[in-house]
Amino acid sequence: MARVPFRAALVVFGLAALMAGCASPTYAPAPYKAAQDRFGRIELPAAGKTVVVCPVIDGLSLENRKQLSPTFTPWTYVTEALEAELRASGVKPVRATFAFGPGFREWREAVQKQAVAGENKVYLGSELRQLFPAIWIMDAELISPKGEVLFAKRALSSVWGNLAVDEQQVVHMMLRQILADPRFKAALQ
Amino acid sequence: MKALFVILLGLAGAGCVSSNALEHYYFQREPVRVAVIPCANATDEPAASIIFNKACEEQLRKRGFDVVEADRVVTFASASGLTVRELPDLKPSRLSAELKAEYLLYTRITRWATKYHVVQGSSVVSGSCWLVEGPTEALIWQSGWHREQQSGNGGGDLLGMLIDAAVTAAANAAFDVCGQMGTDAANTSVLTLPSPGFEPVAPAP
Numbered sequence: 545m546a547r548v549p550f551r552a553a554l555v556v557f558g559l560a561a562l563m564a565g566c567a568s569p570t571y572a573p574a575p576y577k578a579a580q581d582r583f584g585r586i587e588l589p590a591a592g593k594t595v596v597v598c599p600v601i602d603g604l605s606l607e608n609r610k611q612l613s614p615t616f617t618p619w620t621y622v623t624e625a626l627e628a629e630l631r632a633s634g635v636k637p638v639r640a641t642f643a644f645g646p647g648f649r650e651w652r653e654a655v656q657k658q659a660v661a662g663e664n665k666v667y668l669g670s671e672l673r674q675l676f677p678a679i680w681i682m683d684a685e686l687i688s689p690k691g692e693v694l695f696a697k698r699a700l701s702s703v704w705g706n707l708a709v710d711e712q713q714v715v716h717m718m719l720r721q722i723l724a725d726p727r728f729k730a731a732l733q
Numbered sequence: 734m735k736a737l738f739v740i741l742l743g744l745a746g747a748g749c750v751s752s753n754a755l756e757h758y759y760f761q762r763e764p765v766r767v768a769v770i771p772c773a774n775a776t777d778e779p780a781a782s783i784i785f786n787k788a789c790e791e792q793l794r795k796r797g798f799d800v801v802e803a804d805r806v807v808t809f810a811s812a813s814g815l816t817v818r819e820l821p822d823l824k825p826s827r828l829s830a831e832l833k834a835e836y837l838l839y840t841r842i843t844r845w846a847t848k849y850h851v852v853q854g855s856s857v858v859s860g861s862c863w864l865v866e867g868p869t870e871a872l873i874w875q876s877g878w879h880r881e882q883q884s885g886n887g888g889g890d891l892l893g894m895l896i897d898a899a900v901t902a903a904a905n906a907a908f909d910v911c912g913q914m915g916t917d918a919a920n921t922s923v924l925t926l927p928s929p930g931f932e933p934v935a936p937a938p
Contacts, residue, residue, distance in 0.1 A: 701872065701873060701874075702873075702874050702927065706879055713872070721866055
């Protein structure tokens, strides 16, 4: 008689431990620090130039979202990280305030609609496609006010095997693939 | 009415497919060229570097990448007055431009040995690889690997264990277990690389 409650308690305890381990929609990266010395500064030739940064399109799957902390907003995190790196490189980021649909095509249309004729700005749009601690994937486009695509790229950063994940490095390397690309630099000028 | 519904459904389907296909195509580019930089080999086994590089090259080709072999990188180094040991210190942007490869695959081998410790024989290989995008010098992918094989140690008396360990160590050395484990590590690591063509083509006019 005494054995049953003990076993039941053991099973309940085991299940609780298992659930605590499995159901962990808690991932949220630490605040991003731009221009860390260990990665080297991203040199951009167009110092003083204004780039309109459009909030990152959230293209994460439902499965990916389930693993993130409910209080963490990925698009805010990545938009702010992009702006911080641009600022550190001497470029002035201005956050876009106009609304746009959930894709690059809709975003290009929205830019064209709100752009004033003759304005000399470039618009940076991006879409976050995956965000796990060890795999981040993001698409980015730089376009003119007329919606002409000046630069486009898929950036990704991943860590496999028995290596520890350096979160700041993963995010920085993803942004570096966009901002340090010679074609991006040429498009900025 | 039914026919109209089918046509509308068909049109909607066609619209969805073409839109997705366009976006997908937009972010593709091929072929992606990867230069295999000769391993930085911190072990006493000079063959480790060759075995690992060859396995990576083969697996990269199987995955659809265009490969600049480590041998060609060595030739480039010699022609430029550099030693292979100096290659990892070279700026990736310069190395990538010289080799005409968008990506550089680096490897560091830290362990590659078969050892016999009284009652236990073991073979171990370990290291890490990382892929750098040349023009941006950004780290795209990194992978740590470790393989280990120990003697059976099936129990029994001390003499049995000694014989078992010695036989395992001898067999591991004779059959180049390290080489097999290293090749396996290279294959599995390269399999985790992102698919070739993760770069966009020039934007469509």
